[in-house]
Amino acid sequence: MMRVLVVDDEPLARRGVIKRLSQHADIELAGEADNGPAALKSIQALKPDVVFLDIQMPGTNGLDVIRAMKPADRPLVIFLSAYGQFALNAFEVYAIDYLLKPIDDDRFAEALQRARDVRMSRRGVGQGTHSLDVDTPRFPVRFSVRSGQKDVVIAVDEVMWIEAMGDYAGLHAQGRVHLLRETVHRLMEQLDPAQFVRIHRSTIVRLDCIAEIQVLTNRDSLLRLSDGTPLRVSRTYSEALRRALFERGSRET
Structure with a gap:
């Protein structure tokens, strides 16, 4: 019971x-x-x-x-x-x-x-009943992006949010935007869902960078990151965001 x-x-x-x-x-x-x-x-x-x-x-x-x-x-x-x-x-x-x-x-x-x-x-x-034999999914911990004539390595933990930019994904990290030749859809399939969630068809955010969420009258939401960046949450992805935040909380208790 x-x-x-x-x-x-x-x-x-x-x-x-x-x-x-x-x-x-x-x-x-x-x-x-x-x-x-x-x-x-x-x-x-x-x-x-x-x-x-x-x-x-x-x-x-x-x-x-x-x-x-x-x-x-x-x-x-x-x-x-x-x-x-x-x-x-x-x-x-x-x-x-x-x-x-x-x-x-x-x-x-x-x-x-x-x-x-x-x-x-x-x-x-x-009670020690969890299995240790299940393979843990491996997710990328860094990205290699082109910057001028050189390649720059960006740690995944430095990325606050990602936006679609045509055939590229714009990685917002440490106040700069780095272009990665990958679609947002394909990138979301590679990222750790415990760290990142899609909030719009063109936007991904890192969960621990979320500072505020405001529900709007049209069932969309306005999300603000810890650096002050405002991002719109489409109603299509609101439930996924809610689940991701609560699942993160459940894991950390």
Whole structure:
């Protein structure tokens, strides 16, 4: 059984989550809370496996509840919010998912399954059941690009983002753009998906360079990198970006 705590200051919202949870035979409701301090006490006392946690609550918000705990003591967290602008903060505290209100049934089921998968993965690693025989994919760690009359080596870790430039890919690294004779599509197939994600048919970004995400009214998003560069996220790739960020958080917990 997977024990779940539900935290939301709105009784109707709590009941909605609890009702959805009741439809899953492997879920046990560990308890519920309606504010941040009560949530922290309940997590410490009940030690649930998963917490569905509202972000905006009177007093201590959901993000501060998780920040107040040592990483080793934190349960798996699925944040709830009516606003998309807190998503990046959720990634920073390694939440495994972020559900926008009103909650979609399919997204709720997907988040719950993600919790199951992450919990099973952690238990498997803890018991030493993971296989060491599976081949680890090899990804490029550097690119060789032509600059005038010489070849220049660019480390993959120096690349912040990549844009399509005709038959070339423009590698943005350390304030300069280096042209690589490769299409963005082909390049994405070569890059480590744990490091890079496609956000537009002509744009790839490195995940750890993302500083801010703003959801726009037309379902696109505006992404800002750590150096201030603004990039548009097409709605076609929004789900891939969300998955990549949460999977990165799950690996780092």
